[in-house]
Amino acid sequence: MQRGLLGIEGMERADIELVLETAFHMKEVGQRDVKKVPTLRGRSIINLFFEPSTRTRTSFEIAGKRLSADVINFSSSASSLSKSESILDTAKTLDAMDPDAVVVRHQVAGVPKRIADELAAPVINAGDGAHEHPTQALLDLMTVVEEKGRVDGLCVAIIGDIAHSRVARSNIHGFLTMGAEVRVAGPPTMIPARVEALGVKAARSLREALDGADVVMALRIQGERLSGAAFPSIREYAATFGLDRAKLRFAQDDAIVMHPGPVNRGVELSHDLADRRPSVILDQVRNGVALRMAVLYLQAGRRARAQEPR
Amino acid sequence: MARVLIRGGRLLDPAAGRDEAADLLLQDGRVAAVGRGMEAQGAEQVDASGCWVMPGFVDLHAHLREPGQEYKEDIASGGRAAVAGGFTSVACMANTAPVNDDPAVTDYILDRARQDSPARIYPIAAATKGLRGEVMSEMSALVDAGAVAFSDDGKTIMDSGVQRRVLEYSRLVERPVMVHAEDCGLVRGGVVNEGAVSTRLGLPGNPAVAEVVHVARDLMLAELTGAHLHVAHVSTAGAVELLREARARGVHVTAEVTPHHLALSDEAALGYDANTKMAPPLRSAADVAACQQGLADGVLDAIATDHAPHAVHEKEVEFTAAPPGVIGFETALAVVLELVRAGRLTPLQLAAALSSNPARILQLEAGRLARGDPGDVTLVDPERRWRYDPAKGHSKSRNSPWAGREFTGRVVVTLVAGELVFHADRGVLHP
Ligand SMILES: [Zn+2]
Numbered sequence: 001m002q003r004g005l006l007g008i009e010g011m012e013r014a015d016i017e018l019v020l021e022t023a024f025h026m027k028e029v030g031q032r033d034v035k036k037v038p039t040l041r042g043r044s045i046i047n048l049f050f051e052p053s054t055r056t057r058t059s060f061e062i063a064g065k066r067l068s069a070d071v072i073n074f075s076s077s078a079s080s081l082s083k084s085e086s087i088l089d090t091a092k093t094l095d096a097m098d099p100d101a102v103v104v105r106h107q108v109a110g111v112p113k114r115i116a117d118e119l120a121a122p123v124i125n126a127g128d129g130a131h132e133h134p135t136q137a138l139l140d141l142m143t144v145v146e147e148k149g150r151v152d153g154l155c156v157a158i159i160g161d162i163a164h165s166r167v168a169r170s171n172i173h174g175f176l177t178m179g180a181e182v183r184v185a186g187p188p189t190m191i192p193a194r195v196e197a198l199g200v201k202a203a204r205s206l207r208e209a210l211d212g213a214d215v216v217m218a219l220r221i222q223g224e225r226l227s228g229a230a231f232p233s234i235r236e237y238a239a240t241f242g243l244d245r246a247k248l249r250f251a252q253d254d255a256i257v258m259h260p261g262p263v264n265r266g267v268e269l270s271h272d273l274a275d276r277r278p279s280v281i282l283d284q285v286r287n288g289v290a291l292r293m294a295v296l297y298l299q300a301g302r303r304a305r306a307q308e309p310r
Numbered sequence: 311m312a313r314v315l316i317r318g319g320r321l322l323d324p325a326a327g328r329d330e331a332a333d334l335l336l337q338d339g340r341v342a343a344v345g346r347g348m349e350a351q352g353a354e355q356v357d358a359s360g361c362w363v364m365p366g367f368v369d370l371h372a373h374l375r376e377p378g379q380e381y382k383e384d385i386a387s388g389g390r391a392a393v394a395g396g397f398t399s400v401a402c403m404a405n406t407a408p409v410n411d412d413p414a415v416t417d418y419i420l421d422r423a424r425q426d427s428p429a430r431i432y433p434i435a436a437a438t439k440g441l442r443g444e445v446m447s448e449m450s451a452l453v454d455a456g457a458v459a460f461s462d463d464g465k466t467i468m469d470s471g472v473q474r475r476v477l478e479y480s481r482l483v484e485r486p487v488m489v490h491a492e493d494c495g496l497v498r499g500g501v502v503n504e505g506a507v508s509t510r511l512g513l514p515g516n517p518a519v520a521e522v523v524h525v526a527r528d529l530m531l532a533e534l535t536g537a538h539l540h541v542a543h544v545s546t547a548g549a550v551e552l553l554r555e556a557r558a559r560g561v562h563v564t565a566e567v568t569p570h571h572l573a574l575s576d577e578a579a580l581g582y583d584a585n586t587k588m589a590p591p592l593r594s595a596a597d598v599a600a601c602q603q604g605l606a607d608g609v610l611d612a613i614a615t616d617h618a619p620h621a622v623h624e625k626e627v628e629f630t631a632a633p634p635g636v637i638g639f640e641t642a643l644a645v646v647l648e649l650v651r652a653g654r655l656t657p658l659q660l661a662a663a664l665s666s667n668p669a670r671i672l673q674l675e676a677g678r679l680a681r682g683d684p685g686d687v688t689l690v691d692p693e694r695r696w697r698y699d700p701a702k703g704h705s706k707s708r709n710s711p712w713a714g715r716e717f718t719g720r721v722v723v724t725l726v727a728g729e730l731v732f733h734a735d736r737g738v739l740h741p
Contacts, residue, residue, distance in 0.1 A: 009510070086626035108628035109512040110582030129630075131512030169512055193515055197506035 001298055004122040006113050007132035008173040016141065016177060022294035023142050023287070029066065030290055040069035043100040043300050047073045048090075048115075049126070050106040055261065056126050056135075059285075060103050063292035069100070069300065087111055091118035101300035104128070109166075122299040130164045136260055137170035139291040141178060143284050144215055147256050152179035157209040157251070158200075159185050159241055160219030160268060161230070163192040167260045168219055172198050185209035186219075186241055189230040206241055210250040217258040218243050218268040234267055244270035248278070256280050313337045314728055315350040316687065319358025323365065324662035325678035334363055336685035339727035344681060356723060356730075358689055362657060365665035365677045366398025366686030366726065369639070371463070371488070371542055371566060371614035374400070374431070377418060378407025383619040383706050385419065388639075389427025390740065391617075391704040393732040395639035396688035396721035399669070399676045400429050404436040405464040411436035411447045413455035420456050428731040428740035430686075432458045432672060437476045437487055443467040446476050453483045458672045461488035463542055464589075468494055470527060477528075477537035486540040486564065486671060489528050491549070492590055496520035501630050503576040503591045511580065513629060516591050522548035529556045532563055540671060541565040543616050545590040547600030554609045564671045566614035567601050569638060569645040570711065574598070578711060584625040584632035585711045588616075591634075602654050605663060612668040613660075615642050619707030637705045641698055643690060644717035650692075651718070657692075685728030692719045694734075704738060 001015050008016075029037055045064045049057050057073065064071040091114070094102055099121045104112040109129035116123035127133040144151055156175045162168045162184045175182050176199045184195060185203040195202050203209035210216060221237065231237050243257065257269070257279040265271050273279055314336040321332040321344065333348040334341060374388035383391075385402075392400045402419065404410035410419065416433045423431035435457035439445045441464065449460060460480060466489070467473045473489075480487045497520045502508045504515025525541055529552055532539035544550060544567050556563050570588060575595045579586040586592060604610040618635025625632050643664070649655045655663075665688075669677030676686055698715050700708035724732035732738050 086623050087628065088626045106628070108630050110629045113582055129512050163509075166512060169510075192509040193504045193517070194506040194509055198509065 004116050005124045005134050005295055005299065006116060007125060008134045008137050008170045008177070009132065011173070011177065013177050016138065016174065019138055019291070019294050019298065020142050020145060022298060023138070023291040026293040026297070027287065027290035029293070036066050036068060038068045039297055040064070040067040040100070040300055044070040044072060045296060045300055046094060046097070046099045046102045047071060048094065048102055048104045049073070049075045050111070051127070053105055053127070056105060059288045060126060060292050062289050063296055066289070067293055067296060069296065087114050088118050091115040095119050095121070101296060124295060124299060127166050129166065130169070131166050132170045133166040134170050135288070135292055135295055136167050137174040138295070139284060139287045140171055140217070140258060141174050142287045142291050143258065143280055144256070146283065146287070147280060148214060151175065154180045154214040155212055156180050156182045156215040156217065157185065157213040158182065158217045158219065159206065159209060159243065161190040161221055162186050162195065162219070163190045164222060165219045169198070171217060172200055183209045183213070187231045187237065206247060207250050210247065213251040213255055215258065216243065216248065216251055216255055220260060220262065221264055221267055238267050242267055242270065244273055248273070258284060261285065312728065313342070313350055313353035314356060314725065314730070315348060315353040316356045316358050316363055316689070317348070319361045319363035319689065321363045321679065322657055322661040323679040324658050325666040326680055327658070329658045334679065334687065336687070336725065336728035340685050341679055341681050341683045344679065356689070360691060360693065361722060362690040362692060364661045364688045364690060365679050366688050366724065367396045367643070367664040368399040368668040368672070368674060368677050369397045369615050369617070370401045370612055370668040370672055372400050372402050372617040372639070373405065373619065373635070374402040375619060376406065376422060377415065381706070382621055385422040385431060386426035387704060387706045388617070389423065389429040389431065390738045391637070391639040392429040393724045393726065394704045394721070394738055395641070396643050396690065396724050397639055398429055398686035398688065398724060398726045399432060399674055401432040401434050401458055401672055403434050403461060403463045405441060409436050409441050410434070411439050411441070413448070413451045416452055416455040416457050428726060428738060430726065432674065434459045434461050434488065436460065437462045438467060438472065441465045443469055443472055446472070446479055449479060449483045449485070453485060457485070458674070459486045459488050459540070461490070461542070463488060463490045466490050466492050466494055466524065470531070473528065474531050474535065477531050477535040477539065480537045481535065484538070486538040488540040488542050490542050491521050491524035491528060493520045493524045496523065501587060501591065502579045503593045505576065505594055507576040507579060511582065518546040518548055518593060518597065521546045521590055522552065525549040525552050529561055529563060533559070533561045536562065539563045543568050543571060543590060543614065544601060544604070544610055545571045545593045545597060547597050550600045550604035550609055553604070554607070557609060564611045565609070566612040566668070567605055567610045568614060568616045569642045570636060571601055572598065572605065572613070572649065573645050574711060582629050583711070584627070584629055585636055585709050585713070587629060587632050587634050588636060589634035602649060606654055606659065611663070612671060613642065613646055613663045614668065615639055619705055620709045622708060625709050635709070637700070637707050637710050639705065640703050641710060641712050641717070643721050644698070644719050645712070647692060647719040685725060687725045688721055689723035690719065691722045694718070694720050694722065696720050
């Protein structure tokens with residue numbers, strides 16, 4: 001297993017499988033009466049969130065606590081520009097605290113990597129700009145494995161704002177590495193340049209993307225883009241790329257619907273689709289904790305073991 | 311005044327079309343004689359065997375940061391870095407603080423240069439007051455003070471009506487208007503070339519068309535006004551093609567390209583290193599090839615460094631927040647020499663792009679080595695191997711994409727007005 005988790009791009013299939021396998025074990029732990037195990041007792045994990053994200057931070061925090069690690073939260077909405085403290089200063093300060101793992105979320109792509117370059121501890125990327133959100137993709141893979149029993153050979157359609165989505169990028173790399181076919185569709189203004197270079201097919205319409213899909217993933221339209229110039233109106237977006245049961249008929253009969261949350265109801269997904277099967281959104285959230293336990297165990301636990309006297 | 315005899319080298323004088331073994335005698339700050347097997351009693355001897363003897367390089371695009379941002383660079387440190395890279399004449403951009411839009415600032419720069427810079431410094435004045443793109447600067451007064459060209463570089467004059475007037479008025483002073491050609495509406499916060507790389511990195515893309523559209527507009531305005539348009543740091547195949555057509559039509563346009571746009575593609579940015587962030591950004595491999603071809607064909611006249619010093623702490627921030635630009639004086643020759651080694655340029659073409667062509671664009675008495683010309687000479691050892699360490703360089707800043715890089719070929723001696731100002735083994739020799 002590679003040290004740190006900065007992205008799914010370049011991650012070996014065997015490593016993804018190891019994480020998923022470990023995550024399923026962790027999920028069993030979460031189903032016990034006593035949900036806590038002593039695996040990471042005495043280890044410290046720093047959650048360094050430059051961008052507010054209650055959901056992801058809480059998920060990492062619960063995961064760390066269930067493993068008995070000390071979890072320290074640093075939140076800062078200010079960028080290093082306004083604090084006049086460089087990213088590398090921040091990284092060096094953290095390093096001095098000697099954590100066993102550092103979880104980083106930042107609104108700009110590349111920041112977790114720059115921090116990782118300076119740190120002795122492994123860095124787990126909890127989302128960087130429009131680049132990657134690897135734990136989200138891994139928990140999505142976990143959910144698909146649960147639902148479908150496999151990823152290999154499946155057809156996955158990712159719908160929406162591909163250009164600004166780290167969830168899309170990580171999932172594209174993840175599904176492709178695990179042997180699925182991936183198509184993307186969205187308003188042309190939200191499809192990034194040369195997207196095919198990532199190995200996906202750019203569908204010309206929602207219908208073409210959904211045709212025969214086993215997994216349909218709707219992406220969240222970020223709040224600041226709801227009023228942006230990338231599409232004419234919410235109403236038009238909902239009509240062209242919003243999913244409802246009628247449009248879902250183009251996909252496989254047993255297709256599942258995923259969304260990284262939180263859902264803009266009536267925009268990316270119709271109300272009834274957001275709440276009920278075939279959507280598996282709550283399973284994604286549940287699996288998030290188990291998956292992050294697995295990642296923390298594999299990253300922070302390994303360093304802990306390495307430090308034990310032989 | 312001292313006499314210097316440069317013996318045994320290969321003379322490259324592009325203005326005269328000369329590429330031959332010849333000695334060069336400098337006296338009273340000028341070239342006194344050119345010939346073979348020369349002897350000169352009492353002259354200081356410079357052994358140039360194995361070396362190319364070239365006119366001192368002329369950089370028509372650099373940022374020396376003085377006045378106002380002396381923590382990044384000043385005229386003294388910039389001048390020292392310049393001669394260490396073989397540049398004997400440097401034109402400096404107007405985006406200082408205060409902006410060089412007033413003869414007093416031009417005076418100040420020239421005064422500082424006379425005192426502290428081993429290289430000759432030529433100020434470029436702002437095309438519009440405060441670089442705001444609204445009201446044109448006092449071109450006549452600025453030229454009288456010593457400005458050699460006009461540019462709002464770092465910014466773009468988006469208002470086409472203002473750009474037309476700037477070009478039109480520049481005919482009064484017969485000096486080039488140098489443009490940083492990027493359509494701001496298309497750049498829209500883009501920080502790397504838009505394409506497969508921006509998509510992989512998840513960083514906002516700056517599309518090639520942002521440059522191409524703007525070059526198209528300015529070529530049309532140059533054609534309309536008859537002014538001398540100079541396009542700075544060309545980075546795209548599309549702009550090279552437009553320039554090629556415009557030249558064929560007889561538009562008075564010249565253009566430059568930087569060493570980084572000739573040598574690096576956008577893939578250099580894949581590690582999020584802010585020292586690969588430039589404006590315009592590093593482009594695709596196809597754009598790099600087109601720029602190389604444009605230089606070989608003469609569509610791009612000059613190699614300019616766009617030397618843009620920034621402090622370490624300014625680059626150690628988020629990629630989107632880091633200021634664009636890299637330092638370039640001390641690596642320029644070594645980087646572009648690879649084009650000669652790859653057979654894309656002849657040594658004489660390289661010499662022209664580094665000296666006679668930029669001198670012609672700025673109407674400087676420089677870039678040539680015939681009898682009577684200024685004694686500005688750069689000696690290059692094309693086989694000398696060295697390793698670049700920005701920390702040991704002469705610039706105050708270290709923001710280079712080539713840190714730690716092994717190069718073959720370097721500037722070994724630089725003379726300005728017949729005086730030795732740089733020697734690779736002795737450093738910068740200036741009071
Ligand atoms: Zn510029």
